[in-house]
Amino acid sequence: MQEMANSFYYIGAGGLILIGLYMVLAKTNLIKIILGLSFLDTGTHVLLVAIGYVRGRTAPIFSEGMSETTAVVDPVPQALVLTAIVIGVGVLSLALALSIQVYRHYGTLDVRNIRGLKW
């Protein structure tokens, strides 16, 4: 049971990544594909945080009244996730802006009908 609990976060992360990949591959609506990219991002972030997590420790933020020997989790993956979130926001907003542009030209968000180029 303890084993299960330890791998719980990894299963969740893998699940989110697979849902994201499925959405990117199988959906035909551009917005759903972009949501899939968002799922992919989130799954990776959960994976990163899970790798740095140590059971029973607290967040690596030093505040008033906290002794210097308090056990904290690994702060590096959290810093990575912060950076990755910022990058993800940039990419997703650009993706949405581009889909507005595509909608203006084609009048649809269905990728089956957006065939100006060879898909």
Next chain:
Amino acid sequence: MVNPSLLIAIPLAGAFAIPLVGLGSKRIAKWIPPLALAVNLVMGLTLFPKVIEQAIIISIGGFPPPFCINLMVGPLGLSLGILISLIGLLISLYAIDYIKTEPTEKYHALFLLLVTGALGIVLTGDIFNLFVFFEILCIASFALTAYQRDRMGSEAALKYLIQATVGSTFILIAIAFVYGLFGTLNMADIASKIPSAEPIHLFLTLAFFVVGFGVEAAIFPLNSWLPDAHSSAPAPVSAILSAIAIKTGVYAIARITYTLMNAQGVMLLISVGGAITLLVGEIAAYSQKEDIKRMLAYSSIGQIGLIVFALGISTSLGLFGALFQLLNHALAKCLLFLAAGYMISRAGSKKLADLEGLGKQMPLIVIAFTVAAFSLVGLPPFAGFMSKLSIVCAALETKETSYLALIVVALIATVIEAGYFFRLVQRLYFKGDPTTESSRPRVPEAPAGAMIPILVLAGLIIVLGIYPQLLTGALDLAAQELLHRSQYIEVVLGV
């Protein structure tokens, strides 16, 4: 001594200065990219003699590696950095007159950001830092592909974005695995801890890395975005994407397979992937009957395949050939796209049929185009000959049946490549209606700002073809840096 971190800082600062300067004067803002990149080129060249003696490590934050993010300015990183600055400088000169779609300062800012990303990728010594620079490069190139806001550009950019974002997610997953296995992100530190990991974990991580970077490098079957993005973008953007952006993916794959993972076992697999990419790219380019830029884009896929194939021959001659081919392809494909830009605007369409007979109307540009095309095919007086020759020699030297079989595939692909480039050059010169040409008014082929980069590139291709010794020393050192990973670890960690 100049601080090598300025190589990244100057274009980055320039990129953010452009919109500010643009508020005052758009004419001055246009000149920031060439200026910043010219400074970069000079700095890179002055640093080079020192780097040949001893690689320079820049630690950020005052901690020694592996506890900080460090830059590793070795022969490989710096020679690619110089190449990126040179190509960037020439393309930014060309873009001053070519880019007319307002707001132009956004174009120039994005262009400098793209170059910053590429320089960061080749100079950094930290795997997560590499990912961040890679994302800077990717976001800038998505936006630039859609710069003209036309039907094709937006669609191609969206397609590029979706595929490249899935690719960069894979890279991030691989980075998470690496951090989970070794608890460090410093490339030299990871490299020194590799022997302690289980082979299956390493293989999985490597697979994620190669797939992730393979999307940007357009290795078959991850290449479907490239022909659309490169053919729909404006000419200078196609040039920088083909000459620089896809090369950074190849660099990252080389760095990870050689320095980071020491993955001798998968080299044959990488060579096979390269040979398939080469064949698919060249066949697809041959079958393009309509669009000249699409044909050049498919030819880029083929050339990337050749470079990756040579990377997989893990001998010093093979790596030398790969790096030399990378350099030649950067020069030649940049020139082809830049020349095609003005050929298309003169003919008024991208169709091959409409470009017939242009050789008589714009002799200089078409001659430069021919030089680059012949260099890519690998004809003797041009630079491409030497690199293709060294790749063939390297494959023969291994004396392994698998590599000998693959080089046969590569040579067949080269024949196909010669087929479509010769056909194109023949149509440019000898087809078309000669009577219409006299009725057209005589106008200059292109503004001076566009002619200079095109002629400089053509000159470089010829000079390098006649005197390859100018570069062989530097490229040899760069190849050695990839092969001798223990030296890399030693230089960075000081053990």
